[in-house]
Each structure stands twice: as structure tokens, then as C-alpha cells.
Amino acid sequence: xKKVLEAKHINKFFRKPVLFQALNDIxxxxxxxxxxxxxxxxxxxKSTLLYILSTMDTDYEGQLFLNEELITGKTKNELAYFRNxxxxxxxxxxxxxxxxxxxxxxxxxxxxxxxKSHEEIEHDAIEKLKLLHIDEQAFKIASRISGGQKQRxxxxxxxxNDPTIIMGDEPTGNLDSHNADNVFNxxxxxxxxxxxxxxxxxxxxxxxxxTDRIIEMGDGKII
Amino acid sequence: xxWFLIILNISKTHLLSRVKQTSIAALGVTFGIGAFIILMxxxxxxxxxxxxxxxxxxxxxxxxxxxxxxxxQPASLYSDLENSMHVIHSIKPKQTQLKIHNALPIINYxxxxxxxxxxxxxxxxxxxxxxxxxxxxxxxTGILPLEESRLFNFHDYIIGGTPQGLKNNLNxxxxxxxxxxxxxxxxxxxxxxxxxxxDFISLKIVGFFQSGLGEIDNVQSYVNLKTAxxxxxENANYITDINVKLLDINQSVPMSKAISKQxxxxxxxxxTANAQFETGTSIRxxxxxxxxxxxxxxxxxxxxxxxxxxxxxxxxxxxILKATGFSGFDVKMIFISQAVIIGFIGGVLGLIIGxxxxxxxxxxxxxxxxxxxxxxxxxxxNYLYYVVGIVxxxxxxxxxxxxxxxKAQKIDPVEIIRGx
Numbered sequence: 001x002k003k004v005l006e007a008k009h010i011n012k013f014f015r016k017p018v019l020f021q022a023l024n025d026i027x028x029x030x031x032x033x034x035x036x037x038x039x040x041x042x043x044x045x046k047s048t049l050l051y052i053l054s055t056m057d058t059d060y061e062g063q064l065f066l067n068e069e070l071i072t073g074k075t076k077n078e079l080a081y082f083r084n085x086x087x088x089x090x091x092x093x094x095x096x097x098x099x100x101x102x103x104x105x106x107x108x109x110x111x112x113x114x115x116k117s118h119e120e121i122e123h124d125a126i127e128k129l130k131l132l133h134i135d136e137q138a139f140k141i142a143s144r145i146s147g148g149q150k151q152r153x154x155x156x157x158x159x160x161n162d163p164t165i166i167m168g169d170e171p172t173g174n175l176d177s178h179n180a181d182n183v184f185n186x187x188x189x190x191x192x193x194x195x196x197x198x199x200x201x202x203x204x205x206x207x208x209x210x211t212d213r214i215i216e217m218g219d220g221k222i223i
Numbered sequence: 224x225x226w227f228l229i230i231l232n233i234s235k236t237h238l239l240s241r242v243k244q245t246s247i248a249a250l251g252v253t254f255g256i257g258a259f260i261i262l263m264x265x266x267x268x269x270x271x272x273x274x275x276x277x278x279x280x281x282x283x284x285x286x287x288x289x290x291x292x293x294x295x296q297p298a299s300l301y302s303d304l305e306n307s308m309h310v311i312h313s314i315k316p317k318q319t320q321l322k323i324h325n326a327l328p329i330i331n332y333x334x335x336x337x338x339x340x341x342x343x344x345x346x347x348x349x350x351x352x353x354x355x356x357x358x359x360x361x362x363x364t365g366i367l368p369l370e371e372s373r374l375f376n377f378h379d380y381i382i383g384g385t386p387q388g389l390k391n392n393l394n395x396x397x398x399x400x401x402x403x404x405x406x407x408x409x410x411x412x413x414x415x416x417x418x419x420x421x422d423f424i425s426l427k428i429v430g431f432f433q434s435g436l437g438e439i440d441n442v443q444s445y446v447n448l449k450t451a452x453x454x455x456x457e458n459a460n461y462i463t464d465i466n467v468k469l470l471d472i473n474q475s476v477p478m479s480k481a482i483s484k485q486x487x488x489x490x491x492x493x494x495t496a497n498a499q500f501e502t503g504t505s506i507r508x509x510x511x512x513x514x515x516x517x518x519x520x521x522x523x524x525x526x527x528x529x530x531x532x533x534x535x536x537x538x539x540x541x542x543i544l545k546a547t548g549f550s551g552f553d554v555k556m557i558f559i560s561q562a563v564i565i566g567f568i569g570g571v572l573g574l575i576i577g578x579x580x581x582x583x584x585x586x587x588x589x590x591x592x593x594x595x596x597x598x599x600x601x602x603x604x605n606y607l608y609y610v611v612g613i614v615x616x617x618x619x620x621x622x623x624x625x626x627x628x629x630k631a632q633k634i635d636p637v638e639i640i641r642g643x
Binding site: 047051054056057076077080081082083084085089091095096097098099100104108109111112113114157169 | 226240548551
């Protein structure tokens with residue numbers, strides 16, 4: 001099985017206000033098509049780990065491989081390109097650009113990648129929105145739709161560049177149970193039907209139980 | 224190119240979603256640039272007018288024979304007194320003629336020089352204007368009217384006549400307006416002159432001369448060169464002054480030295496004759512630039528403030544842009560392009576407002592004795608100030624945007640996302 005993501009001996013220290021080891025020798029890997037959740041109590045370092053895996057945080061020790069390519073030590077611009085192409089994000093607070101339409105929000109990462117023409121990107125974006133049953137809202141301004149809808153738009157945006165892996169930081173944390181189920185089902189579908197890899201940080205036990213694998217964390221270590 | 228369009232599209236959306244803030248920032252630039260254009264156009268217009276008062280009618284080099292004592296007195300030539308101190312009382316100027324020796328060849332020579340715009344002869348003579356038994360002191364200058372007009376804007380000081388009119392009438396005179404008023408003379412009347420030789424000559428008034436300086440207007444009159452030579456009873460090579468206009472005024476000092484050495488005449492350059500005027504011009508320019516730059520810096524701070532606030536508001540957007548693959552440079556360019564767009568729109572509006580106001584000032588009445596042909600305020604519509612204005616607007620807004628944009632570039636998305 002092809003390894004989509006692999007972490008080797010990752011250590012992370014916070015230096016302020018006092019020296020504190022947030023992550024202690026984390027090693028694990030995710031296979032293609034796997035739906036993995038990271039669980040743990042608040043402050044156990046699970047979000048910290050996610051941001052390191054997402055390449056946004058570069059201040060760590062150890063090695064990180066994405067698509068069997070060493071990521072550690074790349075420049076900020078290379079990492080930005082890498083995130084753009086290979087990683088889709090879904091956050092707890094949807095983080096859409098409020099002044100832009102839904103469609104523009106979804107199209108933006110693809111435009112940045114710049115591999116397709118404007119028409120192709122627009123077509124793709126509509127397809128992704130259809131997949132998430134939110135295409136009828138495409139021309140609304142992002143600040144005018146409900147929270148559940150926003151989260152689905154955020155997922156559509158994460159999918160637009162057909163990433164290798166989707167990462168979620170409490171993607172259902174801010175949603176009611178109906179919308180949370182909805183988001184979970186979308187993830188499950190993506191994982192099963194499109195063989196997409198997913199890594200989701202959550203403290204929702206029900207959510208985690210339904211995933212393929214649970215990584216339990218405590219005090220900066222994998223338990 | 225595509226990358227730039229994406230960046231531009233994002234900044235456009237940002238700007239349009241905050242029309243109020245954007246337009247206030249742009250208005251700051253508009254007022255700055257507008258004031259700059261108005262100030263510079265008006266100031267340099269006035270400068271041009273004031274300089275013109277001196278520059279246009281003053282030759283760059285004035286060649287004549289000066290009455291002065293000989294520098295080499297006989298005592299200094301006597302070798303027995305070589306090492307002694309000479310005390311000579313009551314030195315008299317040496318006897319010399321007023322006419323310039325070989326004037327016509329000198330004029331021809333100067334006119335072939337590439338740096339010379341034109342060299343023209345004048346004949347100056349004292350006369351009396353006679354009205355009945357009253358005799359008024361006067362100076363008559365013989366000129367080539369058309370050349371004088373071409374090189375020294377002579378036509379600006381003529382009322383009721385033209386240089387051509389003077390040229391066509393060998394018995395014509397442009398009488399100083401002060402003298403004309405004293406003698407109650409009108410255009411078409413005849414005026415009698417008593418020449419230094421005691422002859423009387425009657426000339427027809429073809430126009431009045433007004434310089435704006437009362438003392439000059441009371442005595443100065445102009446006739447044709449030939450007429451002046453006739454008044455003096457001299458032939459065509461009698462020329463007392465040569466006025467030279469150069470293409471580059473800065474050449475006047477070396478040129479005048481060369482001329483005076485080569486032809487053994489007195490040659491005075493304009494800088495020596497009018498040292499003060501350049502100082503006034505440069506100080507007025509300095510003040511205009513200082514005021515404009517101050518205005519633009521204030522506008523720049525306005526933009527800096529608004530962009531700074533915008534970046535605080537847009538922290539989340541910046542974080543998400545970075546998370547989805549926009550680099551720090553992209554984010555920086557988004558904010559810089561916003562600043563420059565504000566600068567460009569505000570600047571162009573400022574140019575338009577500046578132009579309209581300048582036009583308005585240009586149409587306001589402004590009457591001055593000094594320049595009888597000027598009827599409205601002088602305004603300089605030099606396109607260069609518009610270029611400087613828009614460049615300054617773009618540059619100052621670029622810097623005003625650069626600092627906040629660099630801050631945005633450095634924002635760590637993790638901190639923002641975790642901070643929620």
C-alpha cells in the first residue's frame with residue numbers, strides 16, 4: 001500500500017513562555033484511501049501535530065514525508081505550492097473569504113495553482129459544489145449562508161485541486177449533530193468512493209469511532 | 224500574468240467591499256495630488272511671469288562700450304616708479320566713442336555661432352521731446368522691431384501698435400506711455416524730438432511702449448534702427464549696443480567673457496546684471512515642493528492607517544489564503560496592489576481636479592501694469608507636473624502599503640487558526 005503521509009520521530013518544543021515539549025517522538029503513517037482520526041484531550045498536542053503535518057508549522061524536529069517525498073527543510077514558497085497542490089484543509093471555523101461568492105471561494109486555490117483554464121476551474125468548482133449538494137448557493141456571498149453550508153463549501157474548496165490528503169481540525173466541532181453527521185458522511189463517501197485519504201483531529205468520540213483508524217494521543221505522545 | 228490577475232481580483236474584491244474606507248483613502252491622495260498640481264501650476268506660472276519680466280526683455284549678453292578710466296595709467300608704465308606706490312588724483316575716463324567698433328561683423332559672427340539664438344543691434348541716443356516750449360528728457364532706442372519681438376518679446380510691451388507697424392514706418396515711433404500722457408498725445412499724432420546735434424525731427428506715433436516701470440515709461444521710446452542713425456546723423460555701421468540671446472542661459476557667463484576678450488568690448492552677462500532673480504525662483508519652487516510633499520506624506524499616513532486596520536480585520540483571510548497555498552509574497556502583493564490602486568485612482572482624480580482648478584485660476588482676471596498683454600492669472604500647464612504628480616502618488620502609496628503588507632506577509636497562519 002502506498003503511504004500518503006509518514007511522520008518519523010517528530011518532536012516539537014514551545015519555547016515561550018517556558019520550554020515545553022509539545023510532541024514527543026511521534027511516528028506514524030497513513031495509507032492511501034485511509035480515513036484516520038486523531039483523538040485526545042485538549043492540550044495533548046493533537047492540533048500542534050496537525051499543523052506540522054499540514055506543513056504550515058515548520059519549527060519541529062524529525063522528518064515528514066508526503067507522497068513519499070521529504071517535506072522537511074523545504075522553503076516557505078515550496079511548501080505553499082505543496083499545500084496548494086496536495087493538501088485540502090477543513091477547519092473548525094469554516095474560514096471562507098467573506099466578501100467573495102461561494103464559487104470564487106472554491107475556485108481560488110485552483111486559480112492559484114494555475115494548471116487549468118478559468119472555464120475548467122469553474123466547471124470543476126460547480127462539480128465539487130454539486131457533490132456536496134450546495135451548488136444552488138454558488139453565486140451567494142460567503143457571509144450570507146449558514147454555518148453548515150459554509151462547512152460544506154470549505155470541503156468543496158479543499159477538494160478543488162484533487163489533493164492527496166484532506167486534513168480537518170475539528171471540522172464538526174462547531175456544528176449541530178445533524179450537520180456533523182452530514183459532514184462525516186461526506187468524508188466517508190470521499191474516502192470510499194474516491195479513495196481519498198483523510199486525517200481528522202477531533203474530540204468527538206462518536207465521530208472518531210466511525211473512522212478506519214483512531215490515533216490516540218496524550219501528553220504529546222501516541223498512546 | 225495570470226497570477227497577477229488573481230492577486231488583482233482579490234484586492235479588487237477587498238476594495239469594493241469597503242467602498243467607504245477605500246474612497247476616504249483615495250480622497251486623501253486626491254487632495255494631495257490636486258493641491259500639488261494647483262500649487263505647482265500656479266507657482267511656476269507666476270514664476271514664469273516674474274522671470275519673464277526680467278528674462279524676456281533682458282539680453283543674455285549685452286555688448287557695449289563702457290566709459291571708464293584706463294586701467295593702465297602712464298605712471299604704471301614708467302619703469303622708474305615700478306616698486307613705488309602710485310597716488311594719482313582725479314583720474315578722468317579715457318576718451319572713447321560710444322559706437323562699437325566693427326559692430327556689423329561682430330553681429331554676423333555671433334549669429335553664425337550655434338549657441339546663439341540671435342544677436343541684434345541697437346542704437347541708443349538722448350533726445351528731448353518738445354511740446355511747445357517744454358522740453359522733456361528722453362531716450363530713443365533704434366531697434367529692428369521684428370527681431371526684437373522674436374528674441375525679447377518686445378510685442379508684450381506695446382499698446383495700440385505692433386512691431387510690424389513700427390517697421391513699416393521709418394518716421395514712426397513707439398512713444399513711452401508716461402511721456403505720451405504728459406504731452407497728451409494719441410496714436411497717429413506727431414511728436415517733435417530735439418536731437419543731441421540740435422536738429423528737430425518730427426515722428427508719427429504708431430503705438431505706445433509700456434514696461435510697467437514708471438521711470439522708464441516716462442523717457443524711453445523706440446524707433447527703427449535706421450531712424451535712430453538718421454537722428455544722430457550717422458551711417459549704417461553706427462551701433463551702440465548689441466543684445467545677444469543664447470539658447471542656453473547658463474552659457475551666458477563663459478560666452479560673455481569670451482566675447483569681451485575677443486572683441487575688446489564690455490560684455491555683461493545676465494547673471495551679473497540680475498543676480499537676485501534666480502534666488503527668488505528657486506526659493507519659490509522649494510516652498511511649493513515642500514508643501515506638496517507634506518500633503519502627500521499626510522495622505523500616505525492615511526493609507527498606511529487604513530491598510531493597517533484592514534490587515535487586522537483580514538487576519539482570518541490571510542491565514543486561510545496561506546493555508547490554501549498562497550505564499551507570503553502573494554499576500555504581500557495583494558495588499559501592496561490595493562495601496563497602489565488607491566494611489567492610482569486617487570492620483571488620477573487629483574490630476575483631474577488639479578487641472579480643472581488650474582483652468583479656473585487661469586480664467587480669473589489679473590491685470591498688471593507691468594505686463595499690459597496679461598489679462599488673467601498666469602498658470603503653467605506643463606505636462607511634467609502631471610507626470611510627477613501621478614508618479615509621486617503611486618510611489619508614496621506604494622511605501623504606505625508596503626509596511627502593512629510586509630506585516631501581512633509575516634503573519635503565521637497557525638497562530639491565527641489556533642487562536643480561535
